[in-house]
Amino acid sequence: MPGKIIKHSITVLALFLVFSAPVFGFGKAEEEAAVAMNPEWALCITAFDVSSLPLPQQILGDLLMRRLAKSITDVHHRVRISDEYSYYRDLAWVRALEDAGKKLAAKRAERDLLIYKGYPGWRYKSELKTVDAAIKTLDEEYQKAEEAVMTIEYEPVFILTQENTGGLFPDPPSTGGEYHFCTNKKADAFVSGKISEFHGRIFLRIRMYTLYTRSFEYEDSFIFSTDDMGMVEDEMVGRLMAAISGAPASAISVKTDPENAVILVKENYAGQGDTGIREYPPGPVNVTAFADGYNSSSVSVDLAAGELTELQFKLQPVPKTSFDINFPNHDGASIYEGSLYMGMAPLTITTPVNQFEYIHAETPAGDRTAVIFRAGQTRDVVTLPIAIPAGKDKKPLDTARRKYYGAWTHVWIALPVAFLLSGITLNYQNAYTMSLDPDMYDTYQTLSNVTTGAWIVFSAVMVESIYRVLRYGSTASKSVPKIAK
Structure with missing residues (x-):
């Protein structure tokens, strides 16, 4: 008997484990599938201050902003350092706790007001019981929120704010209003810039304010002429992209043979013969080298963060x-x-x-x-074929073209005149038919003869135009240089 009981117990235990395993498995999968909070990192590009520039040069601010908004999208994500991660984790915890606290406080206020509802005793007790149960549940949720450990995305996706995506650039905030500006725009950071004139050149100062530091984390400046604007734009975008991505910048060095070859990096001029070491954000870049008398060469490389990529081009002479x-x-x-x-x-x-x-x-x-x-x-x-004698028309094609246009000019003069005379003649014909005046008849006959002559002239001009079209085509064919066999 004890053996049967033990055997039966083992069977029940085995069945329990079999059926309970999926339940524990699903719970674990559900726990692992928890989505990290704060999966995006938004940047707002504000309008650059160009008030100190002459009016004709103030368009530089708009050009730089739009170039920055277009190129900055090459950043795919941002790497959060420990301080930034801690800030967003604590912020998420405070917001969750605040939300749970508001719900609990509202329910407790509702309980306190029940006595003023005027319910009968049985209704008051029923409502009080329901509210107390809800308060107990909300109190447990508050305790869970207080003890929760928030999971934040370490590498959030980089995006621009909706205004920037739509081509709008808001004015930057005044000093002291940076934090509220970010929260109002739902941005994690914003970029501002100021452009001024410096001894005949352009001085650009650019800054990036980040929400988690509550300060301008990145600042840089550039001095350039308008002729170097493309190169400075590329350098500005590269440095800012490195600051946004949070990853260390990458670098590239390009040398060419021959030494006078022009080098383009990301379709922008980077130097001639030797670029030196130039910093770019990590990612793919196109490099092209070309020189007169040589075949051009192009290559695409993937720049790694914190590493220097060296390229050597040896261009082949054109046969x-x-x-x-x-x-x-x-x-x-x-x-x-x-x-x-x-x-x-x-x-x-x-x-x-x-x-x-x-x-x-x-x-x-x-x-x-x-x-x-x-x-x-x-x-x-x-x-070379036989030369055209100097005595003949040196520009037969130009002459044929000029006469062709002249003939069509005559057509567009003769045609309206013929239509105008036809209309006048028709009016006199109708007037004579109604009045039978002999003088009116003489005028009608004169106009009729003139109108007939006008249509004859138009026909002659039209024939001339057709001839000039054919003549122009024939002359153009003969004017094409011969092709050597």
Whole structure:
């Protein structure tokens, strides 16, 4: 008998463990799935103070603000240091405790007022019992809030305030009103700037106020000319992004061969030949190098926080080819490559392979000729076609174009005149029909003959216009330089 009891107990215990395991598991998963509070970090960019600038230069403030609002979105999140984390954790705890305390105080005030409701004894006792139960529950919730440990997001998502997202930049707060400004805008920080003139250059001071320090955590200044504005914008954005992200800045150094190559970092000029060490916020950047006579090169790198990335570009020379310009029976003619004077025929020209070239020549007598070809796909000698004699129209295309426009001008003069005369003639015809006046008939006949002549003139002008269209197209086709085979 005892054996059966023990066996039965073991079976019941096993079933209890099997069915209770999911319950404990769900409770653990629910506990692990607790969402961290304060998952976003909002920044407000305020209007830059440009009052000390001359009126034509005050647009600089708007340009810098909008460039900053556009570029600053490259920051994805902010890393909270321990002091900031503690501030938001304590703030969340105070708010939760305050909320629970308000609910408890309101319910206790409701209990105190029950005696003044005028309820009969049985109703008063029932209401009092209900309120006491609610007060007990709220008191337990207050105790839980008092003992709670808040979980705050260590890496909140970075966002701009709704005003900045909509393209609006509010005025900065006055001194002493920074904290209330942040709370009213629901921002964790705001950026303000002041632009002034400094000995013919631009002086920019920028500051960032953070809610958790209740002070301006970041301050920086720049002196630049308007020609260097793009480079300074990039540097300003990079430094501010590093301050916003809370992560250490990254750096990059770029060198090129040849030493005169132009270097672009994030599509902004960064130097020539050697950029030195330049700081940028962590993340991907595009670097491009190019120089005359060399193929350009571009690369995308991911900058790591607190690390220096070094790049070396060795640009490859563009392959070139040489060819002789032959202009039969016209030695001494001036040769032009595009609009650039190259010398006198005969002449050897060196140019990049596969590049289209437009070569034209002009003799001392004024004869001209031209040819189009792709370098490297023709023979070593490029022979210019027969020159256009100086005695002929040197600009047949311009003449054809001018006559074409003139013909259409005549059309738009002759057509309204013909319509106007037709209307006047029709009015006289109607007047004669109604009055049968012989004088009116003579006037009508004269106007009718003039109107007929006007329509004949219009028809002739229209024929001329059609001819000029065809002539213009034919001349334009003949004016295209020949393509060398």
